Amino acid sequence: MKYPENITEISALQPDYLGFIFWEKSKRNMTLDSIPELHETTKKVGVFVDASIQEIAAKINQYQLDIIQLHGNESFIICENVKKLGVEVIKVFSMDSTFNFSKLKEYVFAVDYFLFDTKGKLPGGNGITFDWTILENYHFNVPYFLSGGIGTTEIDGLKKLLKSPAANKCYGIDVNSRFEKKLGIKNKIKLQKFKKLLYEI
Template sequence: MIIKVCGLKDTENVNSLLQNCSPDMLGMIFYSKSPRFIGESVHESNFFSSQGQDRVGVFVDSAFSEILKTVQEFQLDVIQLHGNEDADFVKNIKEALDVKVIKVFRIGKELRMEDLRPFDGLADYFLFDTETSSFGGSGRRFDWQLLEAYDLQTPYLLSGGIASDDVGELVKLQKKHPKMAGIDINSKFELEPGIKDVELVKTFVEKLRAQENEN
């Protein structure tokens, strides 16, 4: 199961996560209205020394030129589109840049398959997050039973209010839903916005990996 830790903005905190937790993806938010915005003070590719993890840049309705510039500055491996970007925008990203694309869909009371279909086979992953008035980091969960309606080919990451005591449920959920490629954790693992509780993440990752191996 892919483990993505999102909303990172402190070099020391990131390097501690790398040394202790071995996540698969590390997410940096390039959306100025987010409390986890990486900020103007950090614009360098050596923000952290990757150990094989994918660097993910999270964007909300950003201009193509801004994404291109940020990919180069931060040597991003993955672009996460969290706004209202259409399929043509994703196609343009894929054609112009050597990156993977995660397209986010915010889930309320239903999983609207008609919204997803234009992106099927185009995005590398979908990410399902809880619908809120803002863009992510709410700490709230949507009804995971809605995933029963998913019938497309694109693998997805699950996000939205995932907490340290959800390990057993997540492992069972992935066994039931083979297109569930992984999870995205954020606000439930924080000391403050943008700063993760490394020990909590470490314990969670160890428990998750152990239960995966048992199954």
């Protein structure tokens, strides 16, 4: 999220989380001095890429962030130090067919959630999905967010996945680029449709 009116509009849908990117190289980089008031049940997620602890702490204080999503090459030690700032931590890993889930072991006690995104040219927002069957190889107890190019065309696949053992630890669905009118502006109608379709039996 990036623009005040759009933030307020999408917050009215009562999402569990809204993400704000704090990475200058991103075209969705957050430049507002403050975030408009959100629905009381919506948590603010700050997204960072290899930022310093000092920078993350400053943004937490400025924007009253609830959760920090680490989207770079952060070590488990960095994750532990971010948790000490009094926030929850999501560590992102980029998925492809060769991903080795054993690399997550050292992060298990350092994070609250994992987020599995598609491996692409950018740290995120590439607009493409990965092969979700590889999630059958995930055996840790840390809950995860599913991300990467998810849109309304993935509804049937999502429903199938969520009924499978691979989704036992799936905590939430992260959407972004497939719901944009243009960079940083989310389409409320498309999001409403997605939510309705996903929850249909």
